[in-house]
Amino acid sequence: MQRNILDRILAQANDLKVLVVGDFFLDFYVLIDPEKDEVSLETGKTAFQAVDHYSSPGAAGTVVNNLTALGVGTIGALGVIGSDGFGFELRRHLEEQGVNMEHLIQCPTRLTPTYMKPLRGTGEASEEQNRIDFKNWTPLPRELEDQVIEALRAEAPKYHALIVADQVDQEGLGLVTERVRSALCQLGQDHPDLIILVDSRRNIGEYRHVAIKPNEFEAGRVLGLKTAAERPEESVRALSARTQRPVFLTVGDQGQWVCAEGEVRQIPAFPVAGPSISWARGTAPAPELCWAWLQGPRFGMRPCWAIWLLPSPLPNSGPQAPPAPLNWWHATSSGLSSGPRSNQGGSAMPVVAVDIGGTQYRLAVVSREGEILLHQRARTNREAGAKWLLPRLRAGLRELLAKGEHSPQAIGIGFGGPVDFASQTILASLHAPGWEEVDLCGELEREFALPCVIDNDANMGGLGEYTYGAGRGFGSILYYTVSTGVGGGVIIGGELFRGSHSQAGELGHIPIALDGPACTCGFRGCVEALCSGLAIARQAREAVEKGKTSSSLRTILEEKGGLTAKDVFDCTASGDALAQGILAKVKNAFARGLIGAINCFDPQAVVVGGGVGLAPGFLDGLEEQVNGSLVIPGRRKIPILRGSLGDNSVLLGAAALAFRTIGTY
């Protein structure tokens, strides 16, 4: 992920409003110096000498901490704490974060739930002593319950989301009593668009009309299984059928199973080695999940997919834990190679790149620098389509990953056909049957437990040239791949421009000739209908058939019974006038398309690849012709460059997309 995109996402969180409801705890640390031990004159026992203390909000307070770290602009707290010193301390922390505490009720008869943790000794020799817990051992009084329920009903509609931290194990002793739980469920029913996400230690099965986030044991208890990890997909479906809302099931190193909008996906976790702690991405805590849920749709993602937006979750490991998960996210996203993810030292770990084209498919392991470390290629069977290819693709990936020396972190795919990027679904193949609505990424994620991302091959070709090839160093480029057809990719300010339906950048389907030849898209006179390899061959045949002049093209047609674009280029090079005329016409048509697209997007450069695009002579003279015909000619000069990656452009673009997805490019 690029820094500017990350900053944009974070900046946009500023207008989010989240209400945190539940048990606000204080973690209170006491530092004891063993060298200062004294003996009590009264009891004869050792009196520990505290030399310092510090504290941090816990439970629902941790949720607040994380929301603050994620840049959420408005955070409200709804809970009950005591009027004691711990309550004072807790409020001080929340006040520092600008939390709205109007409904954080302070009550003299309740204790502020506190874990007091005595640490004896300093540094590495420090040893945690018996913890002293301050809890309420009487049920929440009814009048407080009423106040909480009233505040819930009045406040909830003012927020985008509610996060409920139901942390107290004993029924009735914490904030979320049976009546409060009913009020929450009712709220969910009355406000179906309000996100209510509940994290509950023991009552997850009692909730309806709210989203829940159980772990495998909590979910297993509800469903009568030892652990939901045995049947995660069924489990999330069953729970979601009960709650009528999304379910996020965390299953240790399997990551997270999500059921949302009737669809189940596994969001794999992958281990991230930190300085002293190990985090697993995918098992996101509630604040991160809620944040992604709110932010995802702003970037055209659906909730379950938006989890990819997540930074690594915050570890629950005491006072030394970094205050914000964003620390390493910033580090890795700004291109530092020493982030926790690259725990083998050196540069970031590689990814797997896949290129699925019309005649062949290729798999590779690619380094962040764009070096192809391992590579496989095989021919496709067009007629047999998806059914034939999918098992071979998986076997190929298994083989590649079994080589084991590189530990790829993600899979990126460039696919020869339209892809709905937002839902990550293949819409169809341009070459083979059976690809309609195929969730290839979902399948690969489940099998290989690696994040997987897919886009159409022309976009990937463009991203490849932009990242590693001729487009490197430019902010905005137009990419053309001219071969059998004409594909395009538009990169603006470092990002692929995909449009509202993932179908932007079809530079080959700009109509340039009135009443021109029929195009594959169903329209007439498109760039593709005039400049593609097939179009060039067709024009050559037509010219020979109606032409009176002699031409070596005629000889070839008579000998081979057909003509290809390559024949036209070969004959042009050897001075054949008819071939030269055809090519000149094709280049004129291509120039028109370019002028239209450049006037439209005003890029810094154009990169042209593909078999025809890279054929000798195709780009000659085009740069002058095009630049002389732009709106306000002479004000700028747009270079028209040959692609430098050859047939690796899609593969390397897919790798670049995978690196972007996991935030290491």
Ligand SMILES: [Zn+2]
């Ligand atoms: Zn067309």
